[in-house]
Amino acid sequence: MSYVVDFTEVSTVGLESSPVADALAGLRANEARYFKNKYDHVFTTSPASEARETVDWVHEVLASERDIVIASPPLEATEFVVDGHRWAYVFYDSGLSINVLYALEAGGKRAVGFKLSDGMDVPDELSGFKFARQKSKLAGTIRGSYFVIKGEH
Template identity: 60%
Template sequence: MSYSVDFKNVSTVGLESSPVAEALAGLRANEARYFMNKYKHEFTVVPASESQDTLEYVNRILKEERDIEFAAKPLETSAFQVENIRFSYVFYEDGLALNVMYTVDDP
């Protein structure tokens, strides 16, 4: 079930298992505010258990291009395109928030 992030009333919905849920919720809300202000895009997240395609995409990019792998448990993801930029986000239980972004018109 997707969740539209409210940056005015910050909530820990979906992040409750994190020991730093409040800080992670604030970080997520900040991303939502940025995308609303810059692109008029509503930032929506999906539980990681329902977004394997996004997780696989981010993990593949990190492994192939940076030789990075995370042991942290992913809680939520977000994947969307605004203008010519593809964004993918993963919010992890330990407080890590990661984004991968690429322009779609510049290989």
């Protein structure tokens, strides 16, 4: 069952099993606010079990680009196209959020972003990345990193 993410009343719906559920819900709400304000897009997630194709695509990009396998189980995912870009998000039990930005036209921006919820440790599989900090009213302190996608996916 899909969930329209509300960024005015932050809810842990779908994320309850995470040890950092409140911070992860804030992170998810932060993303929802960004897409609503920038693109007038309503950010809607589905349980990972119902969004298998999205989760598999994100995992394929991670594995083929950087040999990364995420240890934490995925909880929710979403995929949509706005402004000529395919976006995919996966939210994990550990508090990790991964997004893939993939321009539909050749030569456009293509990258993978990682965001760590407030209170979670850097997962071992991402220990080689440097994380910058940003403050969010919805999510507290978010630590983020990214890499540029070189291949076709």
